[in-house]
Amino acid sequence: MEQYNYVTSYKDNEKVRAALNKLTTDTFGFDFEAWYQNGYWKEESYMPHSLMDGERMVANVSANRMEFVIDGETKHYIQIGTVMMAKEYQGQGLGRYLMEKVIALYQEESDGIYLFGNDSVLNYYPKFGFQTSKEYVYKKTLQENQLSLDKDSIEFIEIKNPSNEERQRFFDYIHHAVTNDGMTMRNVGLMGFYLHDMEGVYYNKKLDVYVVAEIADETLYLNAIIAKEKVELDRILDSFAGAVKTVVLGFVPDRKDEFEVEEFREEDCTLFYIGEELERVEEEKLHFPTLSHA
Known part of the structure; x- marks a missing residue:
């Protein structure tokens, strides 16, 4: 060489x-x-x-x-x-x-x-x-009749055309995020690579939590939960249940036994x-x- x-x-x-x-x-x-x-x-x-x-x-x-x-x-x-x-x-x-x-x-x-x-x-x-x-991979079918909360009261809003202030707030949450899954990554730089433009990022004011997600063919692909406090995954899924029938996680859930698992x-x-x-x-x-x- x-x-x-x-x-x-x-x-x-x-x-x-x-x-x-x-x-x-x-x-x-x-x-x-x-x-x-x-x-x-x-x-x-x-x-x-x-x-x-x-x-x-x-x-x-x-x-x-x-x-x-x-x-x-x-x-x-x-x-x-x-x-x-x-x-x-x-x-x-x-x-x-x-x-x-x-x-x-x-x-x-x-x-x-x-x-x-x-x-x-x-x-x-x-x-x-x-x-x-x-x-x-972990997934489950969502049953509307099992919802524990009023969907409209905890609605997630997709972030569109974020301002610099919104982006700074979002990355502050990333810096200070607590563990909300069974295998949490700590790498702000890599999150910046994927999420600088905040594409696919939703915010729920009532729960004070951001999620990274995609909805396609009545399926919610939930890739990350970003919050400064612990948030129950069921509360997040409840708010999407009226719009989707299935959730596929891009991470390992805290409680694996509540999901179907497959290779x-x-x-x-x-x-x-x-x-x-x-x-x-x-x-x-x-x-x-x-x-x-x-």
């Missing part, structure tokens, strides 16, 4: 960051510039490890520090993401070099390392010691992990929150 320059910790280096954005755009069709300019890229949370050929970035493997609260216990994982290689540089072992470097750097400091890979790499990541794991299957996406601690995902029927994917 002597002909290439290894770089990391460069988020404030405009030229190198631009090179990362170029490779990310070419590979995935997005870049990190707005995320950086809006202040969500924190060096200690998102750490790209890259190889440069002159001023061009040709390979990258990023490590994301992920804190989760699982059944009241705090765990620190590393999620690997934005694994990229310029097409002309494939077959030179650059990806292997970076992957081995990242695993060696973070394995001892974390409770486990994981990533989500597509079908084309099912035989690739096991070469580095990764194993595959199942995830699970989660996402096309072209497999969970890989290193470390005995992450065996619990399959054993305890867990699900990495939808908004935690890096």
Whole structure:
């Protein structure tokens, strides 16, 4: 690798960051510039490890520090993401070099390392010691005759065209949010990546809670609950029950026994992990929150 320059910790280096954005755009069709300019890229949370050929970035493997609260216990994982290689540089072992470097750097400091890979790499990541794991999804049918509250009194309002003041208020809630599920992510930067524009965010004034959700075909896809105090999930579901018939959670509920559970299957996406601690995902029927994917 002597002909290439290894770089990391460069988020404030405009030229190198631009090179990362170029490779990310070419590979995935997005870049990190707005995320950086809006202040969500924190060096200690998102750490790209890259190889440069002159001023061009040709390979990258990023490590994301992920804190989760699982059944009241705090765990620190590393999620690997934005694994990229310029097409002309494939077959030179650059990806292997970076992957081995990242695993060696973070394995001892974390409770486990994981990533989500597509079908084309099912035989690739096991070469580095990764194993595959199942995830699970929780859902239920809502019965209107079981509602405990008046729907109109706890209506959720979708946030449209948020002002800067509304956005600041929302992210204040994210900063100070309490655990409202069985596997809570603590990563404000990643929430900023997904939710800066507050698309799909609803607020309930009576309950003083934000949720991130989508409604399609009479199904509520509930991806996050964001509140400064504990809120009963049933109270949230009650307010949507008149508009939807089914709820699918993008997180693990506190009380799993109140939901149907089934194996989660996402096309072209497999969970890989290193470390005995992450065996619990399959054993305890867990699900990495939808908004935690890096």
